[in-house]
Amino acid sequence: MRRRFFALIIAGVGGLGTLSVQAQSLSPVEYNNQGIQAYNAGRHLEAISCFEKAYQGARDNATVRRNLCNAHQARANDLAQENNLIEAARHLNLAIGIDPDNPSPLIQLGAYYLRMNMVQDAIFRLEEAIEIKPGDLNAHELLGEAYYRDNDIPSARAQWDYVLEMDPGRKDLRERYEKAFREESVEYDFNRAGSRHFRISYPRNMPYPIRSRVLNILESAYWDLGRKFGGAYPPAPIQVIVYEADQFSEATQLDGHVGGVYDGKIRIPLTDATGQFLPDDEIKRRLTHEYVHVIVRHLLDEKAPWWVNEGLAETLSRGPEPIDADLLRRALEQGVAFRLADLEAHQLKALRPDALRLAYAQAHAAIGQLWSRFGQQRINQFLAELAAGATPEQALQKVFRRTYRRLEEEVVAVLR
Ligand SMILES: [Zn+2]
Known part of the structure; x- marks a missing residue:
């Protein structure tokens, strides 16, 4: 939401002529x-x-x-x-x-x-x-x-x-x-609980150890990632809603291939389509991914290019190697990969699932490359440039001395 509400009228003043006016100053x-x-x-x-x-x-x-x-x-x-x-x-x-x-x-x-x-x-x-x-x-x-x-x-x-x-x-x-x-x-009959920085809403039948574990993972992420991002601590409480898989699809209208979303609230399904709870490391990975989005929103409001936002979330929740490296390699060979410049927009929902997977793999590979080569601190400088209003490519050039094209070439070279 970024409207300008404020049409302001500045007016002249009449009837102030008799006010006391000090010498050498204006009335x-x-x-x-x-x-x-x-x-x-x-x-x-x-x-x-x-x-x-x-x-x-x-x-x-x-x-x-x-x-x-x-x-x-x-x-x-x-x-x-x-x-x-x-x-x-x-x-x-x-x-x-x-x-x-x-x-x-x-x-x-x-x-x-x-x-x-x-x-x-x-x-x-x-x-x-x-x-x-x-x-x-x-x-x-x-x-x-x-x-x-x-x-x-x-x-x-x-x-x-x-x-x-x-x-x-x-x-x-x-x-x-x-x-x-x-x-x-x-969510009308969901229960609520909370920790120091998070409020969680959950289905009534969600077992205590699981929701307690969710809060525990998030509180750790709050400190660990906050420190990594140079002291980025978003204001509490951060809202978290956990669902069963079908509830997640119904509430968010997102397909089953989506593992979570941050739309101002972290929303995550904790079960698979058969109703089984996901393994602990998968829950942790998804929560970490979404919590990176919370931090990026905190630092950049809505100025984060899509590929930077998703690339960071993937790199910090999975490590620098893209999981879909083969898919990406094939797309690069066939010349059907995206240009990074085309992955800046926020709304990529229109993409089909396979194209979306490729876009994630590219975002992951590009940030993974910068992150392994230069480290988190330079990434933080990059984010600071973006926050100050630089375009993604300007920030890339200033902090990493790279154009989009050069970064794309490096990603290709690393994947070979
Ligand atoms: Zn994401």
Whole structure:
């Protein structure tokens, strides 16, 4: 979810002419006018500084307060585009303090907290926004999303019901709503348990040792992988839903060849199609794979190229060698392998299962190659470049001195 909700209006101030003006400094009106100019030219930091000075001389003026608030919001928006959400949140907290009756910075902050997966903070801010301005559809939609991530599906649906009633054509929401509805029909009587960083929902008949083992594997991954990725510790609780195989297919609409998914919640089937529990090392591998996705989302939001995300998940859950090396070798010989550049997009669901297997093998081989040759720390630098907004190939060149083509050639050479 990455919309811009915030159409901000900056206004001139009238009736401030009689305020006391200190010698050699501008009046609040003049500072306000300077702020407007800076704002309109996109110089948001300068605008903040001007409105700040106007505000010092005219604290009770609603227009000045709103302008200063808007400038902080615009700056926050700039920072969010650079993925600097922590600093963006700082500006919004200032904005909220200056203009406490304005729901707009609360909603914006709620949206950023959701992007940071700080679900409880998001709920707090969005509920506050709705208290100030009941009926704001953006706030209700986001609050529904926050409840959903908190695994409170009935409350999420109540918010989304309202939004869809008011605006039936709401973009993308119908699809999300139906997804939640489908999941709820499978998970409604699941039990819940938790550890320090994870909340698990599980079918009532799931034996205690298995679900306890799931939490144990994830808590270990939290520390081990967090350390590997240079101190990457996503905010708790991280939601985990474990299923039997048929429940998994029903809730996610994914085929039997899919071993798990992370869509903001880790979802994993723990049985095979015959109802047998999977072996412990397979459960561990799947959980590790999905937990890598949690970390990548935490570090890169949605900026991770598909091949990097899946390549890391495969490499860290299986080691650097692709399991489908033969399949990959054949595809390379026949010239039907993908270009890495074509494996950047997030939605590869349209691929047929055999093509998808090949795509995974290529992602795995490419990251496996970089990982064995340069190690985890350089991979972390690569991710930092991506987080800062570099394109995948720019980041590849900067950190590994490789173009896509050269990396593809190396993968071929290693497989020979
Ligand atoms: Zn994956």
